[in-house]
Amino acid sequence: MNIREKQIMLLALRAGELMLKNGAETARVEDTATRICHAFGIKEAEVFAMPTGIFITVNSPEDHAQVQTYVKRIKSSRIDLERISKINAFSRTLTKQPVSVEDAMQTLSHLSEDIQFAFVFRLLGAAMIASFFTVMFGGGLSDFFCSLIVGTLTYVFHSLLAKLQLNWFIEDFLACAVATTLTLTLTAIGIGRDIDPIIIGSIMIFLPGVAITNAVRDFLAGDTMAGLSRAAEAMLTAVSIAMGVILVFQLYSVSGGVL
Amino acid sequence: MLIQCICAFLSTVGYCFIFNIPRRHLIPASFVGAAGWALYQYLTAQGESKIAACFAAACLVTALAELFSRICKDAAILFSIPGILPIVPGAGMYNTMRAFLARDLEQTAAVGYETILMAASIAVGLLVVSSLLRIVTAVASLVPTRTE
Structure with missing residues (x-):
């Protein structure tokens, strides 16, 4: 498990967390997080989301002995449909045009900033x-x-x-x-x-x-x-x-x- | 009736503000809400039960939401959540409480039963239309491969 894979997982986790926190349904969260992992070349990624938490497990492509799991507990939730829409679109563009993990992380943290209606x-x-x-x-x-x-x-x-x-x-x-x-x-x-x-x-x-x-x-x-x-x-x-x-x-x- | 529709439209705009719907979807989303409420009002005025009206309105809202999600290329929940809210039986819930407080158990049971069934019929309406749509898209995705 190299640094890059960890970063990709964190990216997927962060995107999933943001969507759950803003009121997305779990299937969409799982779909988005899986899509992000696939977009960066991680083939074996499993995502399991519930309204109160999200789990991501990745099997390293090079070394099959290495399995990594991240768990994120979701505490508060409120509804912000614009953010869901944006993260959804973000994951779709990732699959179409590859960007570096750092850039993707930056875009995501930009999306997580408060963009609510005043x-x-x-x-x-x-x-x-x-x-x-x-x-x-x-x-x-x-x-x-x-x-x-x-x-x-x-x-x-x-x-x-x-x-x-x-x-x-x-x-x-x-x-x-x-x-x-x-x-x-x-x-x-x-x-x-x-x-x-x-x-x-x-x-x-x-x-x-x-x-x-x-x-x-x-x-x-x-x-x-x-x-x-x-x-x-x-x-x-x-x-x-x-x-x-x-x-x-x-x-x-x-x-x-x-x- | 027209005033009812305008009010439904404007209150759905209110929901769009609260739930932070992307601004470009404001009008379609509010239209979905107004259409659902209009159908609900029309059917109850025609003497249909509130439960049937709720079911029909929920079906219409889901269908319109799916339609707009195709047109505007965005998630269907952006349209179905604000659209469904006007028909959620808030008044039924309130009337159940009032009857309960007035110690009118018969009325509590009657109104409460109706309210729960209204909520359930909304859920079923959502379920039925989304399932139908799934079947349609699944079949539609099969057809081109067969003709190739």
Whole structure:
């Protein structure tokens, strides 16, 4: 196992890690990492990815006694589809036009830098989701503005929570509790009339749509383990959202509307 | 109905911002979301069950996502994830909770059952269309080799 092979493995590992962290389905991660290994001439590479980790094993072409394995544990994940798209394209160009391992590593580390939409854009996104869903579920104009405020503030709160690196269960739970509290407060002081569409709109941001989609895609690709864990994630997220809303409603009714 | 579609389009744009969809895919991805929601609304207005409507909408979203992934040459999840989100039964979940809190167990069971089936029908819709597409591409890849 020479230095070059190690570098290639690290490159494949890094690409796979980045994709998993940004919400790609496991089959795509395995495909990309394998493709990178093949592009640099490593024929015998096995990649096994799960939502929580990635394993790469390479059999050295010259010396068959040498088998090397790397394991990378994936901890946090968030969704950034642009990065997935870019890394996917990157691995495809690698197979077409060979570059040096160092150059490829450089391109990849460039891709891993923060290229997200500015926070303002995401905030706008959150506000749009909350407010337009409120209208879709039968809210009026005042409800539209109410959920615009609720959606924005909830998203700010959720982003701040994410900095603390708790787990997503607690983050979603607290964010939905805050959304419900804000809705009840704002409707009490007269902004917005109908609480149901406002709360529905505000919790739409946290719904596990990505987990559902990826679970199905994982099952379809034959990755039953990954599919099951994503399906469990989807269910737990739904439960934590429900719990957040229920808690505040219960407190509200127990305290007689003082909250 | 038109307002519904515009709202669905704009809220899918919101999802595109949050999930950082590449900017060039913003309009197709949002169109997928609006189309799914429009079909869902149309079918429920026609008196179809919410479950059937969800299934049909999920099928449409997946088919459109695969279509746009071919046209724009990018991964299908870039279009199916924002597209599927408007039909995920957030309202059903909320109504289940409200019924539960009101100690109306009958209603909880009815709405909860419907919500779970809606989520399942989305999954099945995704599954069916992607599987069909796999069969089609597999067969299509066989045909040219036979004619050669």
